[in-house]
Amino acid sequence: MERREVAAVLTYVGRLDPRLVRTDEGEARSQLGTWHELLSDVPTTTSQGWDVRETARKRIVTSPYPILPADVAREWQAHRRERLARHTDPTPRADPDNPQAWRAELLAARDAVASGHAAPSAHRELTAGRHRPSLKDQLAAVGSYIPAAVRAELAPYRPARAAREAVIAAGGPDVLAVPCEWCHADQGEPCRRRRINLDGSAQGNAPRATAHPGRVDRALAAQAQAPAA
Structure with a gap:
């Protein structure tokens, strides 16, 4: 999140929990700096189910203690881990004889899933990518362990x-x-x-x-x- 987005989140949580409101200008600036330092790599929302305001609201409802920026950062890391745990790498379209391009495409797909820009691939796409014309006949031939x-x-x-x-x-x-x-x-x-x-x-x-x-x-x-x- 950018600094202005963090400020909007602080305004939102301050309405839900007045204990987070800082009336002194210096304290407010320090609070904003701390939150921005810990949440700079956390998005406000994603198209895959993450909303920082919803996360903060649930935390405030379930905990009697004032919410901390580390609480939100931990929830985001848990969200990322859960998404990656459900992701199985689809076969890259890059030439397998080009390991640099193959690895780059694989890492880009994982990063898109972790950041919430793409949905996890629920099944291993063993047949993704290019196919040999004779592959279908070969699969039919080995469909049984006895030819x-x-x-x-x-x-x-x-x-x-x-x-x-x-x-x-x-x-x-x-x-x-x-x-x-x-x-x-x-x-x-x-x-x-x-x-x-x-x-x-x-x-x-x-x-x-x-x-x-x-x-x-x-x-x-x-x-x-x-x-x-």
């Missing part, structure tokens, strides 16, 4: 998973998303071959390549009830 070609080669050795993935790819339900009431397989587990002994007890634990019909029906019902994406 599509390798998954196809593994299909004969994972019949249950291959059958499930084929059904899902065709728009069918994910049968493993629901438990099986017949073989009591939990959600995410494949169905088991359940054989019944003469005494009525169940036996057998071999996994099935396909789900039991009742589980498929339950998966279809769950898919029909699910909200459209």
